[in-house]
Amino acid sequence: MKRAFVERARALGFDTIRIARPDAIPLAPERLKAWLDAGHHGSMEWMAETAERRADPRALWSEVRSIILLGLNYGPAENPLAELARTDRGYISVYARNRDYHDVIKGKLKEAAGFLASKASSDVKVFVDTAPVMEKPLAEAAGLGWQGKHTVVVSREFGDWLFLGAIFTTAELPADAPERDHCGTCRRCLDVCPTNAFPAPYQLDARRCISYLTIEHKGHIPAELRPGIGNRIFGCDDCLAVCPWNKFAQAGREARLVQREDLAALPLKELARLDDPGFRARFAGTPIKRTGRDRFVRNVLIAIGNSRDVALADEALRLLDDASPLVRAMAVWALAHLLPPEAVAMHAEGRLEREGDPDVREEWRRGMTGSEAVA
Incomplete structure (x- = not known):
């Protein structure tokens, strides 16, 4: 049997x-x-x-x-x-393409x-x-x-x-023998993690994991972890990709899981402009849809801030008045990484006074003082 x-x-x-x-x-x-x-x-x-x-x-x-x-x-x-390395593009985890x-x-x-x-x-x-x-x-x-x-x-x-x-x-089937650990002294997966999500070997702290932060986490991503996210806008493959055992791996053969070219290296400029219907249409049938538009654009704005590409500042500017405080906060954060504090302060005029969300207000305060900028 x-x-x-x-x-x-x-x-x-x-x-x-x-x-x-x-x-x-x-x-x-x-x-x-x-x-x-x-x-x-x-x-x-x-x-x-x-x-x-x-x-x-x-x-x-x-x-x-x-x-x-x-x-x-x-x-x-x-x-x-x-x-x-393509910092003007968004990285989507292989599994979601x-x-x-x-x-x-x-x-x-x-x-x-x-x-x-x-x-x-x-x-x-x-x-x-x-x-x-x-x-x-x-x-x-x-x-x-x-x-x-x-x-x-x-x-x-x-x-x-x-x-x-x-x-x-309920069928009684003969069990197979367990597999033993073959990692040896290798630490590649631990050392490559951009946010130090492994407190020890074989232990993952999801609160620092980019996959958790960009997919599962519904609130604001902690400021100290945002730079490590880079341009990863949905998930992360760093620890998987560096495993030496992948030298034996083969490309997947299931056609419905093979990478779609329109889901690889997506321009951040395009993604930042997605409204809710556009997001749903673009990612229908993929795992990406589960985050919803607001969390996804939150991630895109973090990638825009990390890009240091001043040409993308207009995308952050356009989202300063977004309906979602999650998006507004990261628009401010991105802007603070692309423009000098005095320019951020100029865009805060009028907006800061009417902003009712305390997290967004705090992002404005930090952006205007230059305390948010990362060297």
């Missing part, structure tokens, strides 16, 4: 398939609690609210007997980090699970990064890969460019 299922899953496009027992991650509850207690989940309160079910698969579904972990390779054809992977993988998982259910006369449930399932520890326990020092699963065959999905089943 296992061999037939693996063959079917591969035919559906999955690149690696392994099986774990539901009791295969006994250390997960303690490690998850320590991570949550340290506040490393930031504002992702749902992580804490679902901690009990997340830490033990049997708490999520008591009848589960086997957990199938499936990986789908989305490796880029070229090193994406070269785009970071086409269809939303949740939609693509869930359809494949349902078909694979249906095959298993019919052949093994078992019940099944499928999960793709949207339920309280600890896919990464389970993937390690199943032998699909190991959690690297950047906490991402690394495969000896595919590097760390893998989407993960899980099928829980």
